[in-house]
């Protein structure tokens with residue numbers, strides 16, 4: 204079983220750190236979204252989409268890519284954000300994935316240090332995140348994704 208993690212993590216690489224933690228718990232390849240043309244997504248059993256949250260949404264190019272190229276796949280989503288309110292932030296993308304006839308195996312999120320704009324004046328919000336507990340949670344999550352996948356085959 205092979206998992207491709209497609210990641211957009213432009214602010215502080217918080218989401219990339221979560222992807223790297225996941226890689227220690229499951230057989231993954233990490234691809235940056237900007238390089239996705241170099242990968243054949245059909246060769247992977249599961250696609251995991253990871254993005255920071257910017258003004259309430261995942262990276263716009265990731266949404267475009269999902270719309271154009273991700274159909275009939277087994278997928279999951281993970282995000283990092285200043286508030287960590289991932290159920291709210293991920294909902295639209297989960298809906299989009301489902302509407303493209305993909306099977307959503309899981310949905311995860313955690314806090315990620317934000318030093319954007321005025322938040323930098325106070326040293327940022329979600330300081331020290333993602334932290335060890337976030338990495339542990341991400342690893343437990345991806346183990347659950349693998350288990351969910353095994354129930355679909």
Ligand SMILES: Cc1cc2nc3c(=O)[nH]c(=O)nc-3n(C[C@H](O)[C@H](O)[C@H](O)COP(=O)(O)O)c2cc1C
Nearest residue numbers: 212213214215216217218255258259284285286315
């Ligand atoms: C331009 C910008 C907009 C952001 N908007 C939000 C937001 O709407 N809600 C939130 O909780 N965090 C927001 N954040 C914080 C990021 O989601 C958070 O730092 C995240 O971990 C960044 O992920 P990355 O380092 O992988 O890019 C924003 C950060 C930036 C730079």
